[in-house]
Amino acid sequence: MSxxxxxxxxxxxxxxxxxxxxxxxxxxRIYERKRLVQPQRTRGNTRLYSEADIExxxxxxxxxxxxxxxxxxxxxxxxxxxxRNSLVTELKYLREELERLxxxxxxxxxxxxxxxxxxxxxxxxxxxxxxxxxx
Numbered sequence: 001m002s003x004x005x006x007x008x009x010x011x012x013x014x015x016x017x018x019x020x021x022x023x024x025x026x027x028x029r030i031y032e033r034k035r036l037v038q039p040q041r042t043r044g045n046t047r048l049y050s051e052a053d054i055e056x057x058x059x060x061x062x063x064x065x066x067x068x069x070x071x072x073x074x075x076x077x078x079x080x081x082x083x084r085n086s087l088v089t090e091l092k093y094l095r096e097e098l099e100r101l102x103x104x105x106x107x108x109x110x111x112x113x114x115x116x117x118x119x120x121x122x123x124x125x126x127x128x129x130x131x132x133x134x135x
Contacts, residue, residue: 009050013046
């Protein structure tokens with residue numbers, strides 16, 4: 001979990017982020033206006049980019065420069081990727097919950113089975129039945 005936190009920590013100012021992503025700082029401002037990337041801001045309103053932001057910027061560059069996808073297409077691809085990631089997380093949670101419920105159900109079945117097989121000591125009918133079987 002701390003690795004993910006480190007990836008999200010804003011550390012790079014716009015010039016460094018632009019160099020790392022292989023773009024001009026003005027391109028980063030355009031991407032921000034189009035909401036392709038959302039750097040955090042300092043109290044002085046300086047943009048700070050995280051390692052995750054840099055990875056996203058590199059992906060955007062790859063899609064636009066190498067794959068020939070326009071920014072509208074990139075926006076849609078990133079939306080779908082975010083949705084996929086959300087669904088994967090939800091699926092993982094639901095699988096874990098299903099396993100928990102299965103274990104709980106199995107425990108309850110075991111307890112119910114044990115209760116059915118134990119003859120109550122004070123059940124007079126069961127005692128009479130037991131004595132009649134011995135004769």
